[in-house]
Amino acid sequence: MALPVWGAVFSDLSAGSTTARLAALLARRGVLNGASETEFATTSTLDRYELAESLNALLDPGDSPFNVIAWSDIPPGHPAMNAVSRVTSLNLMGGEHGRFEGLRRVTRLECVASLARLLDYRAVSPPPRRHGLVMSFSDVSAGSDAARLLDRAGNFWQILDGPARSRFRPFERITRLEALDMLARATMLVDPSLEAPIKEAIAAGDKPLSASPSPPQPTPPYPRPTMLPRWPGATPSPSTPTPETPAPTPVVVATPPSSPTPSPEPTPRHPFWVTSATESPSPPSPEPSPVPSPSAPPNSGAPAGELLANKGRFGLGMVLYFRDGVPADTTLVSSDPTDKSDLQAVAPGYLNLDAGGTLWAGPWGGALGLTTVFPIQTSLPGGAQLADVTLHVEGLYKLPARGETWQAAGGLGVLERYLNGAGSGYLTTSKNEIGFGPAGLLAFQPLPVLTVTTGLQIYPLEFQSYSLGTRDLSAMRFGGGWQIAGDYTLLKVGDAVLLVRVAYLGSLSSLFDGSGLQTVHTLTLGAGGRF
Secondary structure (H helix, E strand, O other), X not given: OOOOOOOOOOOOOOOOOHHHHHHHHHHHOOOOOOOOOOOOOOOOEOEXXXXXXXXXXXXXXXXXXXXXXXXXXXXXXXXXXXXXXXXHHOOOOOOEOOEOOOOOEOEHHHHHHHHHHHHHHHOOOOOOOOOOOOOEEOOOOOOOHHHHHHHHHHHHOOOOOOOOEEOOOOOOEOEHHHHHHHXXXXXXXXXXHHHHHHHHHHHHOOOOOOOOOOOOOOOOOOOOOOOOOOXXXXXXXXXXXOOOOOOOOOOOOOOOXXXXXXXXXXXXXXXOOOOOHXXXXXXXXXXXXOOOOOOOOOOOOOOXXXXXXXXXXXXXXXXXXXXXXXXXXXXXXXXXXXXXXXXXXXXOOOEEEEEEEEEEEOOEEEEEEEEEEEEEEEOOOOOEEEEEEEEEEEEEEEOOOOOOOEXXXXXXXXXXXXXXXXXXXXXXXXXXXXXXXXXXXXEEEEEOOEEEEEEEEEEEEEEEEEEEOOEEEEEEEEEEEEEEEEEEEEEEEOOEEEEEEEEEEEEEEEEOOOOOEEEEEEEXXXXXXXX
16 A cells, blocks of 8 residues: 655655655655654764664565674664664674764765665665666766766666766765655665655655545555664564554555565566656666675775775976075084075976875775975075985874774884985085884865875984085984875876875974974975876
8 A cells, every 4th residue: 555655744844845755754664764853854964873774674674684793882772773783784884993983974975885785685676777878977987996886876776866977976975865865766676565655756746745645556466574663672563553654544564474584576667767668678687796695794885985095196296395404503514604504496497206106905005105306406605406305105004083084094104315416515415314203194085176185204213314525424313294285186087087286295303412403395286197
């Protein structure tokens, strides 16, 4: 029987609108409740607890977990504990380092990944193939894991709606309104008895509801899965109607057998956007993925959500500012107190070669950064032209704490800096610095096309050696370095990205005798590629 969707009312939704109808229908079935008893909150974002309860409501009651996963941040008796245990044990969602992080907000890509796993696990029949162009997204790299996932979700399962070519915004937090649309389309595939009410709600648009309920629909030839309540508790009895079920239109729930048996596979159905069964081609060839094995570990559900991922970069830039300052009173440069080694480069005309990348194997990985500045014109009479080469090599571990738009790592780093040049003054020189100590890396993505990367290194013992004319000098120092770089994406070609890069590199070191600080500052602007 078709269910009336006007039984639950949310005060912040227009009465009779498509959103109000779908929200009331899914709330009655426990798939997606409102933010409160009276408000749906369409612009609020969905957290991981809510997504786990939605997935749990779309599972069959006979789907028993292979094992029970205990999460350290979910206390016993938590209202969502049963839902989280089921969906994580069935590999529909995952956690990290023993924590589920239920209050963390869900991204659009994470929601699609979990729904795709659910539909694959339930092995339901997909809708007929869409007519016309296939759905693709301009802000997702072609051939990537995210692109393959969205192709399956949009063109095979058809739980995404929109133009054939659009932006998906994969790393933005999904709103409850956006989740409502995806869950409604997935619910039609999992529970065929709700296909008619959902189609009716979508087709009605913003027209007012009729005064009488919808006419009865034929009972499907297969049992409809029983939906679990939003908050885990006593299993509802099929013979006892729930208080939410209106009297004029009772809901008939099939009584499950004593031993769990798989439900017959639903016959192919035609979704509401196909007008005639004769016009629908056969379903696409890809088969649903097999049911996950008991040994399959849970994963995060966001195949492309890693900001610290395997990538390399190469580019050329113009040095906007460069300065290498050593105190005038240090004896490492000259015994004459009037001598200084303050090196300064002024734009334009100085080029910086920037290369590097990161490589990861799970949470462990490494980063490499190489920058050069040439030429550097000294301010001394008869000065020299020098080249400055700086190399950072780091071994890193991804920190468990992370956000939707940022990710951090920490570990150990090694610095190698070499300054070399020739001229007519005493600054016919070479200078070598080697440092070793703790290092950190932070990636932040405020916009899909903008990534900001920052790094920090501390060198408790930094060895420096100088060659000034005929003199060789050396000293031990305490040093440190920092980098801030912003990459703005101009063009994507497959997995390669053409970008504009602005970078600032700085370092500071001090002699242990307290004679003064040496600072180096470099600001560059250039273009390059990431691959």
